[in-house]
Amino acid sequence: MKSHxxxxxxxxxxxxxxxxxxIGLTLFALSQNIDLFYTPTQVAQGEVETxxxxxxxxxxxxxxxxSANDSLRVQFATTDYINDVTIHYEGLLPDLFREGQGIVVxxxxxxxxxxxxxxxxxxxxxxxxxxxxxAALDAAGVSAENHLLSSQPET
Numbered sequence: 518m519k520s521h522x523x524x525x526x527x528x529x530x531x532x533x534x535x536x537x538x539x540i541g542l543t544l545f546a547l548s549q550n551i552d553l554f555y556t557p558t559q560v561a562q563g564e565v566e567t568x569x570x571x572x573x574x575x576x577x578x579x580x581x582x583x584s585a586n587d588s589l590r591v592q593f594a595t596t597d598y599i600n601d602v603t604i605h606y607e608g609l610l611p612d613l614f615r616e617g618q619g620i621v622v623x624x625x626x627x628x629x630x631x632x633x634x635x636x637x638x639x640x641x642x643x644x645x646x647x648x649x650x651x652a653a654l655d656a657a658g659v660s661a662e663n664h665l666l667s668s669q670p671e672t
Contacts, residue, residue, distance in 0.1 A: 552623055556653040560632070561600035567626050573602055574621040574653055582616055595620060597653055604632050611639035619651075 518526075554572045555565055565571055578601055581594035589608055593616075594601040604622055614620065614637065624634035 554621075554653075556656070557595055557597045557602040558600045560602050560626070565626055567628055567630075570623070570625050572621055572623050573604070573632065574619070575602075576654075577614070577616045577618055577620055579616045595622065602632055604634050604637075606634040606637055608637075610637055613639040 552570050552572045554574060557573060557575050559565070560571075560573060573595055575595035575597045578594040578596045581592075581601075581603075583592045585591070591606050591610060592603060593606075594603050596602075604624075606622070606624075618639060621638045622632070622634040623636040623638075624632055627633050
């Protein structure tokens, strides 16, 4: 092989190796910051590893909110109307947080199997539901509007 072809080949190999390394490091760094979205049913079925940062979306189950008297610690359940996941959170809840509304929580499942939330996100008005929560409820074959209408007493 001629010397100028060897030079070109070595330059191409060097650039390819450098780009591969840069892409690999970028993907590794991004994978550390990705919070995958799960439904309460997926969590209940054991699809989540202990300690893995995830997001859970669903509706706040009616009657599940429990607050500590001496701290900001709260416990509530989120549901997709098939399964429920108990959430423990310490901090101020969003102003629009209430039972029967769509939420997304970020956090991880601890060694005891309890979801420890680091952040709670609530909808911003009465007509909004997170696209992730809506898709999860649709996949479960449940509509939040139909469930809310069927659970209200007739007048």
